[in-house]
Amino acid sequence: MTSTGVDGGAPHEAHRRDDTAVPAVRSEGGGLSGLLRPDRVLGRIAQDLAERFGSVFSPETVDRYVVESHAALARTSRVTTHLPALTARFAADRLHALARAEAVVPRDVPEVLFVCVQNAGRSQMAAGMLNRRAAGRVRVRSAGSAPEEAIHPSVVAAMAEVGVDLTTEFPKPLTDEVVRAADVVIAMGCGDACPVYPGKRYEHWPLEDPAEATVEEARRIRDVVDAHVRRLMTKLHLEP
Incomplete structure (x- = not known):
């Protein structure tokens, strides 16, 4: 068999x-x-x-x-x-x-990679929000060019308010294979750290860094991230 x-x-x-x-x-x-x-x-x-x-x-x-x-x-x-x-x-x-x-397994859904510097704020917010809105219709990853030790507490708190639990997530370093696997790569202030491959859609989202943000400030950044996520879903022909 x-x-x-x-x-x-x-x-x-x-x-x-x-x-x-x-x-x-x-x-x-x-x-x-x-x-x-x-x-x-x-x-x-x-x-x-x-x-x-x-x-x-x-x-x-x-x-x-x-x-x-x-x-x-x-x-x-x-x-x-x-x-x-x-x-x-x-x-x-x-x-x-x-x-x-490496095309060893089929691509059943689009893949989106969010990249920032620390993978402790913006990219985690975006990944959590897209996962919540897409509900399995997109495979989502996030990574950082210089990952922090943990996700910022204000980010965790602000995301929890909209039903996104980041308590089990953790900052991850950016690796080559996750970039190659992605159909769309969203950069958030990571500079030239993210390698560029042909045939992929690259976007840059100009977002504030919530590293030192209060919960109120993180809440405002979260809402901006959510607006970007909804526009991305429209580009992917998905209902937000």
Whole structure:
């Protein structure tokens, strides 16, 4: 019986090769259990993701994404208690984006990427608002060119007022595969940090940075973001 890709599409055997630029360090004997990691938790994460993405990517590729994702988040986050769980989410999302970027799985809905500097305010607001309004009709990601440690409290509070819960979200560094997977890339003051690929729609939204904002100020920025989101949905031929 033929296995299917991560989104139910047919697997592409070519993507099972290990094309990593930074090879994982392995102990004698190799295999997932032989990969040298900071702790065994990362080994379990890699094993789980290797099973999930096994029809699409090689175990070596999954290993690399887990190790790199953990290292990237560890550089920006002081919350080590939840770091393994965040690593699993971040690595899974990156692998899913890679599968979309390399056309291993079908594109069933448009993909939108919001990019700002810290991924702690504007881009999180926009992603949360688009997720709420689109209700599954768009795949939404956000990232930062220099991510902060946590989302700004005033942003979390202002978004909660309109029914968007950001308490489980976290700032994420910008990576190449999420840009390649996106159909639309919305930049919010990230300068030249976002790579440009042909065939994608790029927009710049001039928004205030809510980093030091009060809840009242964040509420005003939120409403401006919402107006931009509704216009974007119209461009995507979606009802807000």
